[in-house]
Amino acid sequence: MPKKVDHDERRRLIADALMKVAAEQGLEAVSLRHVAQAAGVSAGMVQHYFHTKDEMMVFALAAISERSEVRVRAAVDALGADPTPRLLLRTMIAALLPLEGPTREDGRVALAFLAYTAVRPAASAELRPSTAQFVEFIASMLPRGGAVAAAGLLALMEGLGLYLLGGQYTPAQALDALDAQLDLLFAT
Amino acid sequence: MPKKVDHDERRRLIADALMKVAAEQGLEAVSLRHVAQAAGVSAGMVQHYFHTKDEMMVFALAAISERSEVRVRAAVDALGADPTPRLLLRTMIAALLPLEGPTREDGRVALAFLAYTAVRPAASAELRPSTAQFVEFIASMLPRGGAVAAAGLLALMEGLGLYLLGGQYTPAQALDALDAQLDLLFAT
DNA sequence: CCTTTGACATTGCAGTCGTATTGCCAACAC
DNA sequence: GTGTTGGCAATACGACTGCAATGTCAAAGG
Numbered sequence: 399m400p401k402k403v404d405h406d407e408r409r410r411l412i413a414d415a416l417m418k419v420a421a422e423q424g425l426e427a428v429s430l431r432h433v434a435q436a437a438g439v440s441a442g443m444v445q446h447y448f449h450t451k452d453e454m455m456v457f458a459l460a461a462i463s464e465r466s467e468v469r470v471r472a473a474v475d476a477l478g479a480d481p482t483p484r485l486l487l488r489t490m491i492a493a494l495l496p497l498e499g500p501t502r503e504d505g506r507v508a509l510a511f512l513a514y515t516a517v518r519p520a521a522s523a524e525l526r527p528s529t530a531q532f533v534e535f536i537a538s539m540l541p542r543g544g545a546v547a548a549a550g551l552l553a554l555m556e557g558l559g560l561y562l563l564g565g566q567y568t569p570a571q572a573l574d575a576l577d578a579q580l581d582l583l584f585a586t
Numbered sequence: 587m588p589k590k591v592d593h594d595e596r597r598r599l600i601a602d603a604l605m606k607v608a609a610e611q612g613l614e615a616v617s618l619r620h621v622a623q624a625a626g627v628s629a630g631m632v633q634h635y636f637h638t639k640d641e642m643m644v645f646a647l648a649a650i651s652e653r654s655e656v657r658v659r660a661a662v663d664a665l666g667a668d669p670t671p672r673l674l675l676r677t678m679i680a681a682l683l684p685l686e687g688p689t690r691e692d693g694r695v696a697l698a699f700l701a702y703t704a705v706r707p708a709a710s711a712e713l714r715p716s717t718a719q720f721v722e723f724i725a726s727m728l729p730r731g732g733a734v735a736a737a738g739l740l741a742l743m744e745g746l747g748l749y750l751l752g753g754q755y756t757p758a759q760a761l762d763a764l765d766a767q768l769d770l771l772f773a774t
Numbered sequence: 775c776c777t778t779t780g781a782c783a784t785t786g787c788a789g790t791c792g793t794a795t796t797g798c799c800a801a802c803a804c
Numbered sequence: 805g806t807g808t809t810g811g812c813a814a815t816a817c818g819a820c821t822g823c824a825a826t827g828t829c830a831a832a833g834g
Contacts, residue, residue, distance in 0.1 A: 403781070424705040426614045429821060442783045451822060506704050512748070513701040516694050517612040522752055529754040543766065549755060550763040556748050557741030560700070564710050566717040567737065575738040578731065582770045591811070617791060630813045639792060 409447050412437050413458040420458075421503035425510040428455075456521065459511050462504060463525065469493050469501070483539040484584050491555045491576060496562050497569045505563050540583055547583055554579055597635050600625050601646040608646075609691035613698040616643075644709070647699055650692060651713065657681050657689070671727040672772050679743045679764060684750050685757045693751050728771055735771055742767055 415437030419428050430451060434441040448454035473493035477485065496505025515522035529552070536548035543550075558575060561567040567575070603625030607616050618639060622629040636642035661681035662674065669677070684693025703710040717740070724736035731738075746763060749755040755763070 422705065424702065430823085431821085440783050443781080445823075446780090446782060449823095509704055510701045512752070513698045514612065516697055516751055517610065519753070526752070526754050529749070529752075546759075546762045546766045549749075549759060550742055550767050553745030553749060553755075553760075553763060554738055554742040556745030557743065558745075560744050560748070561717070561737075561741060563704055564700070564714070564717075565707070566714050567741075571734075571737060572741075574734045575741060578734045579738050618793090619790080628813055630815095631811080633793075634810095634812060637793095 405447065408443075409457055410461065412439070412444055412447060412454065413461045416454065416458045417462065417504070417507045420507045420510050425507075425514055430454075455514075458507075459515075459521065462507055462511065463528075465504060466494055466508075483541075484580055487536065487539050487551075488576065488580060491551075492573065494555060495559050495569075495572060495576075497572070502563070505559055509560070509563060543583060551579060551583065593635065596631075597645055598649065600627075600632055600635060600642065601649045604642065604646045605650065605691070605695045608695045608698050613695075613702055618642075643702075646695075647703075647709065650695055650699065651716075653692060654682060654696075671729075672768055675724065675727050675739075676764065676768060679739075680761065682743060683747050683757075683760060683764075685760070690751070693747055697748070697751060731771060739767060739771065 412433060416428055416433045419432050419436050430444050431441045433454070434444045437444070444454070448457065470490050470493045473489050474486065477489055481489070496502040533545055533548045533552055536551055537543075537545045540547055540551075554575070558567065558572040562569065562572050600621060604616055604621045607620050607624050618632050619629050621642070622632045625632070632642070636645065658678050658681045661677050665673065665677055684690040721733055721736045721740055724739055725731075725733045728735055728739075742763070746755065746760040750757065750760050
């Protein structure tokens, strides 16, 4: 066997470049050549690791949802043991919001992919169960309201993310709205 | 002067075709030729009414926000005189949600444009004040909570729209979540 | 040694894109 | 009539796209 390279590492490197391009110029600027240039590699290499552009897109889509999972896990771990349900929820949701820095870029890419998958139902079908799972988890953390209240909280989070990206809400406003919602849901 | 045609009517016809293409195949499938074909006209005619593609995009963007305004107005007018604040809000928000039929297609287009403008700050700056205005109006309808609660409700609406488009929520679930939120905000 | 195999780079191709240009035709002004 | 002008079609152009084909080089197996 010839040279040994970590396939998955290369693919991640390329996916990173893809996200950079998508965050700065939108998904429609994502082409094999642009991504290759952003990654500092040749276009041929991109083709070597992704036989087709769609393959590359799917990989990047998975990579970005993995990234946010990691972020949530890190934020939760930093809480220590046995946080209150309210604090746990707030921490998780805040970790998912595109408040600043790299999370904002990730948010832009996620938004682009959202629109991308809106016309390709096959790609979005994959993340449907994960949403349902999250709703279930949130419901188990709430003192009352059940799945309906949980779905509302999740939708509020998504909307806050959208308005943060659009610049309609400042990070402070978004967090205020989140805390106010938690006040409503956890009111004694 | 030669032939007389209604310029704005033609532009609207073309914009309708653009939205149809965008709703079915995404914004990146929107090209002069595709739009022209969808509208049943020649590509040259599209060029005649929009000197550049960007001009066409901007027009379509304005057209779609005008459409939703019309929809909201119609729904509110059907309420008759002096509805309760809660019913008024519910009606307006429900009219904006992509629950079914043509509103779903419009929602998909709006989502595509959202991602489109996310990397073109100039285009989104225009609709920022209208969001602020809406928040203000919602706040005036709420018994308490002020702008923060209003911002939360608006974000919840936006999130519901997103999940409706993605298929994660059914229309019934979305309306349940909306009503539950109104219960919280209007609780005595 | 030498052949195989995987890691890249380069090039070519058919197609689509936005746009500028050109030309034809109908309708009005004179 | 004749000329002018707007509505519209057709074409040409250069830039780009995804993808396939081809080539080069290094490392490992026999």
